[in-house]
Amino acid sequence: MRKRLTKDEVSPRSVFLDVPNMPWETTKFAGIKCKTLYSDGSGMATLLMELEPGAEVPLHEHTAIEQTYVLAGHFVDEEGECLPGQFVWRPEGNTHVAWAGKEGATILGIFLKPNIFADGRPFFTQDKG
Template identity: 35%
Template sequence: MPNPTAPIVLSDFLDYARNLRDGEDWVAFRPGVTAHWFYNEGGGGPAAVLLRYEAGARVALHEHVGYEQLYVIEGDQYDEYGAYPAGSFIVNPPGTRHSPGSRSGCIALLIYEKAVRFVEAGE
């Protein structure tokens, strides 16, 4: 992760996100979902991450305890509220519960105010 006292600047963010290397830049997050962290304060604090879903992957039901901003960079994502193609921007307010997935696979940027609380056991 970058130095937390310096700004994170990516002049061509979309190109950066699409060209991350398998096995080097992505770490396991959930079954079928890998993560590339920009920052993660830990202890339930703020975080920014790229999530890459394999086709058919889905994250277990969870509740947002702070705001989450989500931008679908490529592919598709869906949840209980709708389907979101590339270019979609979604804000999930505190109290939102959902289980996001991707039919064809996707890369999405997520910025969390606070860590989520998983509702389903085993997550």
């Protein structure tokens, strides 16, 4: 076992995920499913999301920076659009609606805190019940 450089203890092990074989999770947003790749319980999360054609992430505000990388399809909001291989980040306080284009979208989203939705729905990683 390798030791840490900054403390006299064993280095924590990496966590490897077999993402293609992970099941898709349903969300409270019609036409959107996700795979939670990382979540720390406080709202920090990395999600692989699949949006059906025209699926919408309703009006919400980012409570911290959000980063999104588009893997497939077309991901759009009022300020612009992203195609495969493109990236967008949104600062804390950014308020918008986002949706998938006619071909849908597969995106990788990195969140530091849960978003706040205008209609009160919980963020993807909160209250999955």
